[in-house]
Amino acid sequence: MKISHRLEKLRQKLTEKEVDGILISQPENRYYLSGFSGSWGFLLVSPKEAILATDFRYIEQAKIQAPGYEVFRITTDISDLSPKITDLNLSRLGFEAGHMTFSFYHKLSNLFKEKQAPLKLIPLEGLVESLRAVKEPEELELITRAAEIGDKAFAYIETKIQPGMTEKEIAWEIEKFIREYGSQAVPFEIIVASGPNAALPHARPSDRVINPGEPVLMDIGAKLNGYASNLTRTICLGTPDTTFKKVYDIVLGAQLTAIAIIKEGMTGKQADSFARTVIEQSGYAEAFGHGLGHGVGLAVHESPGLGLTSNDVLTSGMVFTIEPGIYLPGWGGVRIEDLVVLEKDKVKVLSRARKV
Amino acid sequence: MKISHRLEKLRQKLTEKEVDGILISQPENRYYLSGFSGSWGFLLVSPKEAILATDFRYIEQAKIQAPGYEVFRITTDISDLSPKITDLNLSRLGFEAGHMTFSFYHKLSNLFKEKQAPLKLIPLEGLVESLRAVKEPEELELITRAAEIGDKAFAYIETKIQPGMTEKEIAWEIEKFIREYGSQAVPFEIIVASGPNAALPHARPSDRVINPGEPVLMDIGAKLNGYASNLTRTICLGTPDTTFKKVYDIVLGAQLTAIAIIKEGMTGKQADSFARTVIEQSGYAEAFGHGLGHGVGLAVHESPGLGLTSNDVLTSGMVFTIEPGIYLPGWGGVRIEDLVVLEKDKVKVLSRARKV
Numbered sequence: 001m002k003i004s005h006r007l008e009k010l011r012q013k014l015t016e017k018e019v020d021g022i023l024i025s026q027p028e029n030r031y032y033l034s035g036f037s038g039s040w041g042f043l044l045v046s047p048k049e050a051i052l053a054t055d056f057r058y059i060e061q062a063k064i065q066a067p068g069y070e071v072f073r074i075t076t077d078i079s080d081l082s083p084k085i086t087d088l089n090l091s092r093l094g095f096e097a098g099h100m101t102f103s104f105y106h107k108l109s110n111l112f113k114e115k116q117a118p119l120k121l122i123p124l125e126g127l128v129e130s131l132r133a134v135k136e137p138e139e140l141e142l143i144t145r146a147a148e149i150g151d152k153a154f155a156y157i158e159t160k161i162q163p164g165m166t167e168k169e170i171a172w173e174i175e176k177f178i179r180e181y182g183s184q185a186v187p188f189e190i191i192v193a194s195g196p197n198a199a200l201p202h203a204r205p206s207d208r209v210i211n212p213g214e215p216v217l218m219d220i221g222a223k224l225n226g227y228a229s230n231l232t233r234t235i236c237l238g239t240p241d242t243t244f245k246k247v248y249d250i251v252l253g254a255q256l257t258a259i260a261i262i263k264e265g266m267t268g269k270q271a272d273s274f275a276r277t278v279i280e281q282s283g284y285a286e287a288f289g290h291g292l293g294h295g296v297g298l299a300v301h302e303s304p305g306l307g308l309t310s311n312d313v314l315t316s317g318m319v320f321t322i323e324p325g326i327y328l329p330g331w332g333g334v335r336i337e338d339l340v341v342l343e344k345d346k347v348k349v350l351s352r353a354r355k356v
Numbered sequence: 357m358k359i360s361h362r363l364e365k366l367r368q369k370l371t372e373k374e375v376d377g378i379l380i381s382q383p384e385n386r387y388y389l390s391g392f393s394g395s396w397g398f399l400l401v402s403p404k405e406a407i408l409a410t411d412f413r414y415i416e417q418a419k420i421q422a423p424g425y426e427v428f429r430i431t432t433d434i435s436d437l438s439p440k441i442t443d444l445n446l447s448r449l450g451f452e453a454g455h456m457t458f459s460f461y462h463k464l465s466n467l468f469k470e471k472q473a474p475l476k477l478i479p480l481e482g483l484v485e486s487l488r489a490v491k492e493p494e495e496l497e498l499i500t501r502a503a504e505i506g507d508k509a510f511a512y513i514e515t516k517i518q519p520g521m522t523e524k525e526i527a528w529e530i531e532k533f534i535r536e537y538g539s540q541a542v543p544f545e546i547i548v549a550s551g552p553n554a555a556l557p558h559a560r561p562s563d564r565v566i567n568p569g570e571p572v573l574m575d576i577g578a579k580l581n582g583y584a585s586n587l588t589r590t591i592c593l594g595t596p597d598t599t600f601k602k603v604y605d606i607v608l609g610a611q612l613t614a615i616a617i618i619k620e621g622m623t624g625k626q627a628d629s630f631a632r633t634v635i636e637q638s639g640y641a642e643a644f645g646h647g648l649g650h651g652v653g654l655a656v657h658e659s660p661g662l663g664l665t666s667n668d669v670l671t672s673g674m675v676f677t678i679e680p681g682i683y684l685p686g687w688g689g690v691r692i693e694d695l696v697v698l699e700k701d702k703v704k705v706l707s708r709a710r711k712v
Contacts, residue, residue: 058558060555061558061559100458101455103479199416200414202394202413289411290411
């Protein structure tokens, strides 16, 4: 039912784009449109057909997970795919230009030339991603529960963390908690960055020992049935220095401002601007070098983008992060990240971990 | 020293391919050639220059990890990259056609057209992968140690596993052991597949409870400093049925045959044939639907390929798996996988977990 509804929406998009079929290769898109979770395969969707091509390893699994699809066995040699495509008598076949490699495109295109098939390959971008960006109630439910696991993990680590532990030890404590609380493999490597390491927005946990008085930035995520969550908090053990207090309040103010103002119809660029203005006016313009946030769902970074150059239009049902940060090389950094869902005239914050 | 040696080899390859520069976008290749472990960035290597372009998040990290490179800050907008490329006055720039997306290629190519830069983009495949396939002593050392963690994890789980546990519980016990024994995040999701689930070569651990007398297939890996290991064993709790005994002996015979015969100079196809013949002659030709093995290193699946269609030539210093399997839908499956390194006239088995 869910899958057939998604396919219906995809087929409307195909009509809009004037193609009579699409080849889906991007893994999350493949899963979203079919329910098939294997690591390799293609969907071929036309107005009437829905075909899933995969190899020996996944045939049985594909039949179980994607009952609405005709499952077709191929080898990793893509020439196996072309007879199936030519059988459909398509004239314009869309493909995922943001995922298909140059080399794959080239091979596919040559196959059709050799067969003199009157088929044109049409590059398409973000088609399924735009469907995925707006969450169905069941998806929102999973993301909300994944966010809850993140909240619990943060509350748990606050009882465990102490000076003398290494970043790696803390990251592993968090990960263990998340997994034992029911999460699948974490959607990205847990970040625990302390002191100067917190100035690297994407630091990896190191053997550095945590000291009192310095920032400790923790960026964590959980995953349920494929759906991710994402949460960042920055804390300080012992007495924070004046920089921490100042920077923390600016970042929190910027984040709360964004949460208060963002609403449906804004572009990702506009949404980014409110927190950025707060940080700029506080004199830290250079220290906030990344975008305000990103969509979260089957991928931990997906549409929409909220950032300086994003023209994505925010619509109801989208789930994304709001995560301004200030990074000062040598000292450290502060980032505060919540997961939110857009509800017309306001965002609803899904994260509940404490910020003060 | 290590990096400069690799760059030297790459530059020889550039001369062979008649290009005067290459744009590296594939993450493991980027790491291999620079030491930079961030999730996003490009290398631009010409006979004299080595440039690493990445964004705000990774600038500090890049400077530390890739001291031999000029670090250049870009945004995610790739047009930032083109001035740097045109500055080098290249006439033929290679790119990684098996990694770069159609869409990225298209944008890059248009940028040069707009600027009327006399630059040709040349698709290249497997250039860095072929360097990576032959391991340096330090790399072999890390892989051997990662393999040891896999062996220990298997010995550990043999003391823990019992009927009534679920696949997921066992997989998590294995993963915890591997991580606490010093591994980075596991290189792939640990597989524990029992009974009929073991007929799916790439099953994911489920809530299925393990019963005595049925096959339990476990495919595990560890990772040290980016280098992976890979090990599969299939066991049976309690008394195995006659199918298990028969199939297990065939797979083990096929695997030992391959280990005994494979040597330098063979193609991946030839290497695959010895185990395949044993399985075919035992009447299970249809039940061994995947290749014999794959290279292991920074990626858990890399060059060389050992399989029905692989023309890769096996050379000394390559590290790969030897993993025949027999899968019987409804009953289950048996796979036995060892990690080996090729030493001229023989393979040396790195895995030590017991097979009988």
